[in-house]
Amino acid sequence: MRRRVRTAVPLGVPVGVGLAVAAALLLTGIATDGTGDGAAAATGTVAAVPAAAAAVAAPRARPSAPALTGSDLDGRPVSLPALRGDVVVLSVWGSGCGPCRAEADDLALLSGQLRGEEVRFLGINTRDRDRDAARSFVRAHGLGFPSLHDPTGALLRRFPPAVLSPRTVPSTLVLDRRGRVAVAIGGAVSAEQLRPLVARLVAEG
Numbered sequence: 001m002r003r004r005v006r007t008a009v010p011l012g013v014p015v016g017v018g019l020a021v022a023a024a025l026l027l028t029g030i031a032t033d034g035t036g037d038g039a040a041a042a043t044g045t046v047a048a049v050p051a052a053a054a055a056v057a058a059p060r061a062r063p064s065a066p067a068l069t070g071s072d073l074d075g076r077p078v079s080l081p082a083l084r085g086d087v088v089v090l091s092v093w094g095s096g097c098g099p100c101r102a103e104a105d106d107l108a109l110l111s112g113q114l115r116g117e118e119v120r121f122l123g124i125n126t127r128d129r130d131r132d133a134a135r136s137f138v139r140a141h142g143l144g145f146p147s148l149h150d151p152t153g154a155l156l157r158r159f160p161p162a163v164l165s166p167r168t169v170p171s172t173l174v175l176d177r178r179g180r181v182a183v184a185i186g187g188a189v190s191a192e193q194l195r196p197l198v199a200r201l202v203a204e205g
Contacts, residue, residue, distance in 0.1 A: 047162045048171065048186035051193045055183070056200050062180035065090070065173070066158040072146040073125060073135050081179065086120045087201045088175040089194070092156065092164070093147070094127040095137035099188040100170045104141035106191040110198075111145050118177075119198055123147030124155055126169060176201050 046057045068080040080088070091107055093100040111121040125147040128134040134149070148155060153166040163184050164171055174183035174197055183197050 045160075045162070046181050046184045048164065048168065048184040050187050051172075051185045051189040054185045054189070054193065054197060056174075056197055057182050059176075059180070059182075062176060062182050063160065063163065064178075064180050065175050066155075068124075068148060068155050068158065070148045070150065070155065073131050073138065073149055076146070078122070078146050078148050080122065083120045083122065084179045085177055086118045087177060087198055088179075089119065089121045089198060090124065090173040090175060091121065091147075092124045092126060092169055092171040093137075094125065094169050095133045096127065097169050101137075101141070103170055103188040103190065104137070104143060106189075106194075108142045108144065110191040110194060111143075114198065118202055121145035124150050126150045126153050126156060126166070174198060174201060176204065 045061055045063050065080065070078055072078045080090075089107075089111070093104065107121065111119075114121075122145060123143065125134045128137075128149075129151045131149060134147070137143075138147070150156060156164055156166040159173075159181075163181055164173060165186065168186040170188055172183075172185040172189050172194065173181050174194075176182045182201055185194075
């Protein structure tokens with residue numbers, strides 16, 4: 001029996017935005033009935049949605065993240081597989097991106113609040129061929145977590161486009177302790193939106 005997907009526009013959300021979110025949910029099969037299930041019933045996997053519609057996918061629907069390795073903005077080696085065992089917030093950003101600037105302070109705040117809670121933050125800096133511009137962004141917003149330098153988007157293209165599109169900056173993924181993508185957000189996200197999603201994955205143990 002197929003589960004009914006509710007597409008009512010949330011209160012306080014402009015009608016145009018709400019309808020766009022609803023359409024995205026219908027295409028991806030993400031549940032919006034308040035269960036937080038987030039399993040993509042139609043596609044059998046995770047697909048990126050706006051932050052207001054984001055939910056934690058059921059374990060069976062979570063694809064494994066690619067084993068990203070590279071260097072950070074200071075040239076030090078960084079490995080995503082090395083973070084396995086913790087919940088990982090993977091943030092895609094670029095210094096020239098307005099929405100990235102808007103969410104950066106929230107990410108800095110949340111990463112500080114969750115330090116020591118078995119949660120790790122890792123950025124992917126894209127479109128910045130000049131590392132100096134990216135480092136200036138990090139200093140300006142107090143980002144205390146490393147970022148892989150990916151100026152051409154090569155690392156981003158290792159993900160399925162439905163999960164993480166190189167054209168959508170910013171984007172945020174949340175990986176479970178086994179390195180699987182449990183949440184995929186296309187567009188900016190706030191600390192209030194991200195915190196309960198991360199907390200649910202931490203609680204999985």
